[in-house]
Amino acid sequence: MEVIPSLVDGIFQALMPINLGLCVVGVVVGLFVGAMPGLGSVNGVAILLPFTFVIQDLTGSATSPMIFLAAIYYGAMYGGAISSITLGIPGASTAVATTFDGRPLALQGKAELALVTAAIASFIGATVANVFFTAFAPPLASVALKFGNPEIFALMLLAFSTFIGLGGDDIPKTIISIALGLVLATVGFDIITGEPRLQFGDPLDLFPATADWIDTTGFSHGIRFLVLAIGVYGIGEMIWTINSTRGEVTMTEANVNFRSVMSAIKKFPQAWKGTTIGSFLGFFVGILPAAGATPGSLMSYGVTKMVSKDKDSYGKGNVNGVAAPEAANNSASTGAMLPMMTLGIPGSPTTAVLLAGMVIWGLQPGPLLFSEQPDFVWPLIGSFYVSNLVAVLVNLAFIPIFLWMLRMPFTILAPMIFVLSVIGTYAAYQNMFDVWLMLIFGIGAYLLRILDYPLAPAVLAIVLGPIAEPTMRQSLLLSDGSFAIFFNRPIAGPITVIAIILLFLPLAKVIWDKTRGKTSVA
């Protein structure tokens, strides 16, 4: 299949009124959730996923809801910068690095320079990533067509070991999070043997009085991904934000008008270095399974600072320090779509939600998507280009409106998110049991988060569990129970070895630090 004609056709499809409308609405929603402290792309996508059924009903295809959610994802990458710069609080974790230089610029009275630099760098980062995506995705998908169960399982292993090796969180806590997510994914029925598993009905049978008002039969449906995702990202995250932003935040005014935007655009070439590093590095970090935009933007900031001649100016308001993370988070978010679309393995928590959405809309994610569902794939890729253009225009044109929205008291936003989370969970499965479970997960997630338990791995695990388990068991069935099958095949072998190396990377680092510590003492 020719890439260019397919892409052009896809862009035209994305420009159809309904899809263009969804792009615009998605980008605006994304800018809003991205800008609001406490909400990021993953929260927006998880909370709004149940509402996309209506879009699928209206248009009759899975492309339009996906375009909508992807537009939220991109919009949020732009939006995060707005609050990082004007409030000094990252609007989303992906924009943490933007505060380092964006906030000092705002305090120097150059908020509009920082905002415009962030928007243009984001646009360039996303455009570079879109071109890479278009070039790499079809060949990667055709290679992936040769993948069997052992290869797919090896990739899953790689995703989890990336979290452990490169996630930067406490290692045993990351492992607990992954294992718990994977075990929760097995609740319900075993799809291979048909046996019921982990249906937690019986402990409550000990208390017959509870039988009437606690309905544990809900576990026979299994624990749905959205129940955990909305619990963690809707309820848990909101409670966390209410608790952590208890003081008043001060907002720096930005005087954004046509003239200030034009003058900031003229100064943009100063930020070329950060933009270039962020655009390229972000994409490749984004591709790594489970890495995503947050590490991509932090690494790009670090590298840009490292190669700069004027390191001291970073952290004091260097425009390159704004451009690098902003170009990188947009670029990484497209990069994270690459393994999701071609291999069926999400590169970030947000793409995990998108992947779960694809399953709900009746698609089979994986390499076959490109050959069997070109009507889904190419309009979506086309929409990446369209959404990106829409996002930069809406962002630059409506910065004052977003600044005004940031003044919305949290005591209005929080209950609205709670109501949306509750209704969204109910609307998805029409079952109150799931809503209660969602609330319990949300509170549990908050309690664990205080102690630095990372929760993104659990969300990713509950999405990947239903793929990882059958591929592993079927591989072992092929090999009569020998684990060698994951090592002695030409593609699965190297991936498994890399996964194991990543798994032991933190251990190697501890040993390295210890030996170096000893030599320096000596």
Added chain:
Amino acid sequence: MRVAELVTAIVLALLSVYLMWKSGEGPSWDPTIARFDNIGFDETGAPGSGFWPFWLSLVMFFSSIWVMVNWWKRTSPPSQSDQPYMDGYSWKMMLLVGGGLFAFLGLIEWLGFYAGIFLFLVYYLRFLGRHTWRRTLLIAVLTPVFCFFFFDVAMRIVLPKGITEPLFLPLYDIFL
């Protein structure tokens, strides 16, 4: 924070033991299958239904022990922290917001979604947010009205109405 770190690790360790025990359960229709028969390989070389959850729960158990070891050696940030796990503000917030959410779901079971949303928003906006009555009532009324037209009317997802169901019958006649 130190106590909470240890208690959480113990709770997670107990949870993983329970999950291991539960994973080993054979199917209820065949009582001859002993517990933990399904966690290894069967005669054809295929792993049983309990294989995956059992061994993962075991991994989780050892990781919980690892967290406890880090607690003992004081190598993780929460095990070094003198900060309370939850201070006065956090407890109050947890009680008011978390408790409010449980009450919200209880109200939904009893009075249905729309009355529940109205009461929850009045509680949150007026009593936690201290917004004016005018703003509170505006949001608390418009949100359920919008939701009714979006879900019940446009999407045909009928949200439960509990004991308030009869009040909606005339609306169904008009809009559905």
